Amino acid sequence: MRVRTPRTVAEAEAIQDELRPLLDLTGPGPERPATVAGVDVAYDGDRLAAAVAVLDGTTLEVLEEVTVTGRTAFDYVPGLLAFRELPALLDALERLSLVPELVVCDGYGLAHPRRFGLACHLGVLTGLPSIGVGKTAFVGSHAEPGPARGSQADLVLDGEVVGRVLRTRDGVKPVFVSVGHRVDLDTACRNVLGLTPAHRLPETTRVSDRLSRAALSGAR
DNA sequence: GCGACAG
DNA sequence: ATCTTGTCGC
Numbered sequence: 001m002r003v004r005t006p007r008t009v010a011e012a013e014a015i016q017d018e019l020r021p022l023l024d025l026t027g028p029g030p031e032r033p034a035t036v037a038g039v040d041v042a043y044d045g046d047r048l049a050a051a052v053a054v055l056d057g058t059t060l061e062v063l064e065e066v067t068v069t070g071r072t073a074f075d076y077v078p079g080l081l082a083f084r085e086l087p088a089l090l091d092a093l094e095r096l097s098l099v100p101e102l103v104v105c106d107g108y109g110l111a112h113p114r115r116f117g118l119a120c121h122l123g124v125l126t127g128l129p130s131i132g133v134g135k136t137a138f139v140g141s142h143a144e145p146g147p148a149r150g151s152q153a154d155l156v157l158d159g160e161v162v163g164r165v166l167r168t169r170d171g172v173k174p175v176f177v178s179v180g181h182r183v184d185l186d187t188a189c190r191n192v193l194g195l196t197p198a199h200r201l202p203e204t205t206r207v208s209d210r211l212s213r214a215a216l217s218g219a220r
Numbered sequence: 221g222c223g224a225c226a227g
Numbered sequence: 228a229t230c231t232t233g234t235c236g237c
Contacts (some may be wrong), residue, residue, distance in 0.1 A: 041227075043228050076228075078225040084228095085227075108225040117226070118224045176226085 027184025036098035038204025050088035051212035067215035111163035112179035123181020130180030
């Protein structure tokens with residue numbers, strides 16, 4: 001599948017509003033996924049490298065890795081990240097031999113100005129269960145979660161819960177979790193905790209991050 | 221009107 | 228995202 005590349009911000013927002021109804025927020029989604037994919041993109045000017053890493057959901061062992069390189073076709077605009085990263089990510093996902101039971105994205109899903117962040121967009125276009133894990137605040141307000149790993153606080157936007165601020169390590173800055181497609185928020189958070197046995201960020205994003213950077217430098 | 225703003 | 232040294236802690 002391909003991403004429609006908009007020419008303007010207005011066009012991009014219209015596409016998000018058009019795809020938003022296709023979201024499946026029914027859940028619950030995979031509780032103990034056998035395979036989980038992490039996706040990430042690295043940049044160097046207008047060059048980019050997208051990476052997908054599929055890990056065993058239990059042992060977190062890397063089962064498969066795919067990278068693709070290309071050029072940016074859309075500048076970064078807050079709220080429109082998907083149009084910048086999705087073309088290359090979908091390209092990489094299509095080259096996978098394994099079909100992951102869950103995809104973990106770098107960024108946000110439902111916690112988005114129009115409720116259609118990168119994780120939602122990727123999920124709708126691929127049909128795969130997906131969630132978003134952001135490292136910094138984007139939208140919504142929240143209380144400070146407790147200091148212990150596992151502590152959570154609702155992320156609220158316009159009066160509705162759109163995500164959760166989750167502490168994955170004792171005393172370490174929390175991550176922002178929101179659902180993408182075919183997964184509910186509690187299941188998303190449980191999966192994130194299962195993917196963070198030793199670090200703040202999920203192993204899936206750590207592996208795909210390293211992979212995309214390596215592919216970027218190796219492709220020159 | 222003026223900032224803030226995933227990666 | 229990316230630009231970047233030393234430094235604290237497991």
